[in-house]
Amino acid sequence: MQSAENIAIAHVPPEGADVSQAGVCVLSREEQELLEGAKAGRHRALRQFYGTYQGQVRAHLFRLLGPDCEIDDLTQIVFARAFNALGSFQGNSTLSTWLYRITANTTHNLLRQRFRRDRVKTALNWFNAGRGTAVQSSRVEARDEAHRLLQRLRPDLREVFVLYHYEGLTLQEISDILGKPVSTVGDRLTRARKKLRELVSAS
Amino acid sequence: MTEINPTRYGCHECREDAELVMSDRATQGVRDLYHSHLRECRDCRKMHRLLYALYEGPVVPPPPTGMAEEKEFHAALRRAREEQPAPWYHKWSLRAGVTAMAGAAAALTLALFNVGPMSLGSDAETVADNTSPTALVEHDVVDDTATDGGIDHPAQSYGRVLGGDASVISMAKPERAVANTDTFGVGTRFQVDDEEALQVGMVGKIVANFTPGSDIEWTKATPSLIELEVHRGIAAVRYDRRPSDPILYVRTPTAVVRVIGTVFTVEVDENEETIVSVLRGQVDVLHPETNDLRAEVESGDRYEVATSSHGNVGRDEVEAALPLSNEVDVDSADFTDALTLADGHIPTSWNVPGLPEDAIQRTLLHVPAPTAEPTTIFEVPVTRRRVGQATRPFDDGAALVVDDEAGDLIDRLMVEVKETRGKELRAALDNCRKLYASQQTRFRAARCLSSFISEYGDEPAAVEGYLLVGILRMDYALDYRAADNAFEEFLRRAPRNHHSVEMAMYRLWLSATEDGRITEALHRGRRYLDRFPHGKYVGKILQRFEELKTDF
Numbered sequence: 001m002q003s004a005e006n007i008a009i010a011h012v013p014p015e016g017a018d019v020s021q022a023g024v025c026v027l028s029r030e031e032q033e034l035l036e037g038a039k040a041g042r043h044r045a046l047r048q049f050y051g052t053y054q055g056q057v058r059a060h061l062f063r064l065l066g067p068d069c070e071i072d073d074l075t076q077i078v079f080a081r082a083f084n085a086l087g088s089f090q091g092n093s094t095l096s097t098w099l100y101r102i103t104a105n106t107t108h109n110l111l112r113q114r115f116r117r118d119r120v121k122t123a124l125n126w127f128n129a130g131r132g133t134a135v136q137s138s139r140v141e142a143r144d145e146a147h148r149l150l151q152r153l154r155p156d157l158r159e160v161f162v163l164y165h166y167e168g169l170t171l172q173e174i175s176d177i178l179g180k181p182v183s184t185v186g187d188r189l190t191r192a193r194k195k196l197r198e199l200v201s202a203s
Numbered sequence: 204m205t206e207i208n209p210t211r212y213g214c215h216e217c218r219e220d221a222e223l224v225m226s227d228r229a230t231q232g233v234r235d236l237y238h239s240h241l242r243e244c245r246d247c248r249k250m251h252r253l254l255y256a257l258y259e260g261p262v263v264p265p266p267p268t269g270m271a272e273e274k275e276f277h278a279a280l281r282r283a284r285e286e287q288p289a290p291w292y293h294k295w296s297l298r299a300g301v302t303a304m305a306g307a308a309a310a311l312t313l314a315l316f317n318v319g320p321m322s323l324g325s326d327a328e329t330v331a332d333n334t335s336p337t338a339l340v341e342h343d344v345v346d347d348t349a350t351d352g353g354i355d356h357p358a359q360s361y362g363r364v365l366g367g368d369a370s371v372i373s374m375a376k377p378e379r380a381v382a383n384t385d386t387f388g389v390g391t392r393f394q395v396d397d398e399e400a401l402q403v404g405m406v407g408k409i410v411a412n413f414t415p416g417s418d419i420e421w422t423k424a425t426p427s428l429i430e431l432e433v434h435r436g437i438a439a440v441r442y443d444r445r446p447s448d449p450i451l452y453v454r455t456p457t458a459v460v461r462v463i464g465t466v467f468t469v470e471v472d473e474n475e476e477t478i479v480s481v482l483r484g485q486v487d488v489l490h491p492e493t494n495d496l497r498a499e500v501e502s503g504d505r506y507e508v509a510t511s512s513h514g515n516v517g518r519d520e521v522e523a524a525l526p527l528s529n530e531v532d533v534d535s536a537d538f539t540d541a542l543t544l545a546d547g548h549i550p551t552s553w554n555v556p557g558l559p560e561d562a563i564q565r566t567l568l569h570v571p572a573p574t575a576e577p578t579t580i581f582e583v584p585v586t587r588r589r590v591g592q593a594t595r596p597f598d599d600g601a602a603l604v605v606d607d608e609a610g611d612l613i614d615r616l617m618v619e620v621k622e623t624r625g626k627e628l629r630a631a632l633d634n635c636r637k638l639y640a641s642q643q644t645r646f647r648a649a650r651c652l653s654s655f656i657s658e659y660g661d662e663p664a665a666v667e668g669y670l671l672v673g674i675l676r677m678d679y680a681l682d683y684r685a686a687d688n689a690f691e692e693f694l695r696r697a698p699r700n701h702h703s704v705e706m707a708m709y710r711l712w713l714s715a716t717e718d719g720r721i722t723e724a725l726h727r728g729r730r731y732l733d734r735f736p737h738g739k740y741v742g743k744i745l746q747r748f749e750e751l752k753t754d755f
Contacts, residue, residue: 042426043426043427044426044427044447046276046280047276047427047447048447050276050279051272051276051447054266054272054275054276055266058263058266059263059266062261062263062264063260063261063263066261072275075275075279076275076278076279076282077282079276079279079282079283080279080280080282080283080285080286081283081286083279083280083283084283084286084287142252142253142255142256143256143261143262145253145256146253146256146257146259146261147261149253149257150257162260165258165260166260193222196254196257197218197221197222197254200250200253200254200257201218201250203249203250203253
């Protein structure tokens with residue numbers, strides 16, 4: 001997790017990674033070995049793959065969705081899809097970025113559905129929370145409130161905000177993950193920040 | 204940043220600058236103004252706190268570990284198989300159904316449906332049988348066995364007898380009795396002597412104690428699964444599993460015990476009923492045929508499968524597992540101090556309900572009797588092995604010959620010490636020898652010898668003590684790092700022509716092999732073969748490493 005004091009971070013390729021002249025970061029030797037084993041369906045390699053990345057996937061899901069009973073299920077779905085798609089992975093990105101892409105694809109529709117479903121409810125809660133602020137402000141944790149604010153952000157903006165600020169990815173990496181131009185990603189990030197600032201001020 | 208007039212720095216400016224300050228992109232002047240405003244403005248302080256929490260992000264709970272992690276991995280594997288695209292014949296059979304073809308066409312479709320999976324091989328079989336955890340694991344195993352043929356390397360798929368007595372038979376190759384060696388492979392069945400327990404190590408990761416009269420078979424060792432079958436008696440097992448290590452299944456006639464990593468006992472009593480007790484960690488008890496989860500048994504629990512009843516771990520189970528106690532001081536860099544609690548006391552990491560916390564009182568004497576109905580008083584089976592009796596299949600089995608290296612060593616050490624030092628040294632060593640003499644107390648000799656080494660380690664006559672400590676650390680604690688240190692210390696101190704140099708070099712090779720450091724094992728194996736081409740351990744090294752045969 002990236003601290004708020006250090007929001008803008010410079011991304012360094014993983015140690016041992018081969019960076020081509022085109023600037024594309026390909027797999028490190030360890031990742032290649034792991035990938036070959038996993039593609040061959042070796043239990044040990046699949047287990048190691050899961051052990052290495054389950055923390056990343058689970059944490060990303062948590063940051064996107066907050067405390068949610070479906071996180072366990074979604075983690076399994078992400079890895080199940082990853083296991084099935086290993087054969088088609090070309091190694092043009094790191095395994096980590098590839099998994100972010102699968103996670104984003106897995107959660108995208110869910111986030112949109114929930115956002116639509118909860119919009120009215122959230123607005124109502126927000127209204128009620130606003131009325132009770134004087135009584136509750138001392139009790140409500142800033143973190144919980146921050147989480148609620150984040151949930152009010154549109155899914156496409158939230159995805160970018162979480163990937164950039166919490167996962168520490170660059171705009172280029174986010175662009176690769178979401179399949180959108182860097183300019184679109186940058187625009188979404190700016191809009192996400194602005195919207196959050198508005199929400200914070202309104203609170 | 205341009206210079207800002209402090210008198211004009213209000214809430215609006217503060218909120219505009221908040222993000223810059225938090226991302227450490229604001230100048231010192233702006234930061235000062237910002238914080239100065241925060242001190243005066245309650246609303247902006249709240250805004251700052253909230254925005255800070257937003258940029259900092261939520262505190263992510265730790266991911267699942269141990270059993271939960273393993274379950275999630277297997278659930279993902281299962282789901283992956285379920286989500287695999289349906290083969291073409293499924294679609295075809297559906298279309299055939301939709302077009303409502305006549306009976307002949309339906310029969311043909313059904314035939315295709317049934318024949319398809321067989322012709323498509325293992326993938327389709329796995330899809331059809333994906334509800335069984337065993338099937339899942341076995342599917343993975345097939346791939347690995349074909350490519351790797353062992354845990355990591357075939358050299359690791361062996362076990363060794365650490366002590367005790369048993370009649371054995373090789374189930375994998377019944378026509379061939381087990382050779383005169385302490386090393387055994389998968390498919391070995393042990394009928395343990397009625398008087399003495401048997402202690403074995405398997406694949407360099409598992410230490411087990413089979414109580415007298417037990418009948419236990421080692422049925423599988425693959426990169427993802429190790430399997431034991433308890434036909435009768437008690438198997439106490441210690442498995443300090445690392446994440447990439449295989450899962451252990453212990454099968455009994457009425458249950459399957461799935462182990463992620465723990466200290467536990469599995470008992471099959473005279474009625475073929477299964478009792479599972481856990482001292483550390485947790486195990487799952489599954490149905491032997493469907494693999495459905497029957498119970499999760501946690502540390503301190505004793506679970507009887509027949510009645511599905513939970514009770515407290517009892518004295519019998521603790522006694523069976525006690526030779527496996529290995530609580531070590533992991534921070535100790537000095538191997539002589541590494542073993543701290545394998546002194547006959549029950550380790551503090553073991554959960555034995557009713558046992559005092561005070562380390563001194565953590566002995567078998569203070570273990571309360573089981574709270575559950577004591578239905579499992581195990582009697583020595585009537586099918587005893589007797590001299591001259593040749594009617595039972597087990598009598599075809601050969602006895603494993605344990606190279607009692609440490610036993611010889613300790614006797615030699617006694618003689619040498621006797622010649623050079625007085626009563627004090629002799630008494631210290633005699634105490635260790637007594638502990639070593641019995642299988643039930645042998646694990647305690649390591650601690651005793653460690654003390655001996657600390658006290659008298661500089662004496663030339665005590666040099667073999669290092670070797671002994673290394674052997675015990677390796678066999679009972681699976682602490683290969685400490686064992687390597689001890690063997691190397693011995694080789695450094697002992698004269699080049701010392702009679703135990705060969706054993707030390709062999710043990711160094713064995714340590715690397717069982718620890719899975721294959722390159723190092725090959726190197727050490729070559730070094731041994733170069734120095735002792737006619738040595739007594741040549742056969743054992745070549746048995747595990749085909750690749751050394753050509754060199755040799």
